Amino acid sequence: xxxxxxxxxxxxxxxxxxxxxxxxxxxxxxxxxxxxxxxxxxxxxxxxxxxxxxxxxxxxxxxxxxxxxxxxxxxxxxxxxxxxxxxxxxxxxxxxxxxxxxxxxxxxxxxxxxxxxxxxxxxxxxx
Numbered sequence: 225x226x227x228x229x230x231x232x233x234x235x236x237x238x239x240x241x242x243x244x245x246x247x248x249x250x251x252x253x254x255x256x257x258x259x260x261x262x263x264x265x266x267x268x269x270x271x272x273x274x275x276x277x278x279x280x281x282x283x284x285x286x287x288x289x290x291x292x293x294x295x296x297x298x299x300x301x302x303x304x305x306x307x308x309x310x311x312x313x314x315x316x317x318x319x320x321x322x323x324x325x326x327x328x329x330x331x332x333x334x335x336x337x338x339x340x341x342x343x344x345x346x347x348x349x350x351x
Contacts, residue, residue, distance in 0.1 A: 239263055239304040243321045246310045253285030255311035256299070263303035270302060 241262045249255045260267050267281055283289035291299075300306050314320040327335070 237304050241305045241307045241310075243310065243314075246307050246320060247314050249307075249311055251285070251287055252291075252308060252311060252315075253287055255308040256284055256291070256296075257281075258311075259300060259303045259305055259307040262305050262307060265303065270299065 239262050241258065245258060245262075246255060249258055257267070260270060267276075267278075270276065280289065284291050296308060300308060310320045310323065313323060
C-alpha cells in the first residue's frame with residue numbers, strides 16, 4: 225500500500241485482523257484503536273504524519289469527534305488493515321466475513337496472464 229500524506233509517503237504491509245476481533249469492538253473509535261494496535265505501531269508513532277494529538281485520538285474513541293473519510297483511509301493504509309471499515313459494515317448489518325476486495329487492474333492483468341500461460345502450457349503438453 226502506498227499513500228501520500230501531507231508530503232509524506234506511508235507504506236504498510238497488509239496486516240490480518242480477524243473478523244472476530246473486529247466485531248468484538250463496541251464503537252468505531254475502538255475499531256480505530258484496533259486498527260492501530262494490529263499494525264504493531266503505537267498511536268504516538270502515527271500522530272506525526274497525521275498531525276494528530278492524544279486528545280483527538282481520545283475524541284475519536286469516545287465518539288465525541290468524527291473522523292473524515294480521507295484521514296480514515298490514510299490511517300488504514302498506514303496501519304495495513306481495514307478494521308474500522310469492516311467494523312462499520314458489520315455495525316450496519318452486513319456480514320463482514322463475506323466482503324471481499326475488488327480486483328485491481330494489476331491483479332486482473334496478472335490473473336489473465338497466468339490463465340494465458342496455463343492455456344499455452346496445456347497446448348504445448350498436448351503436442
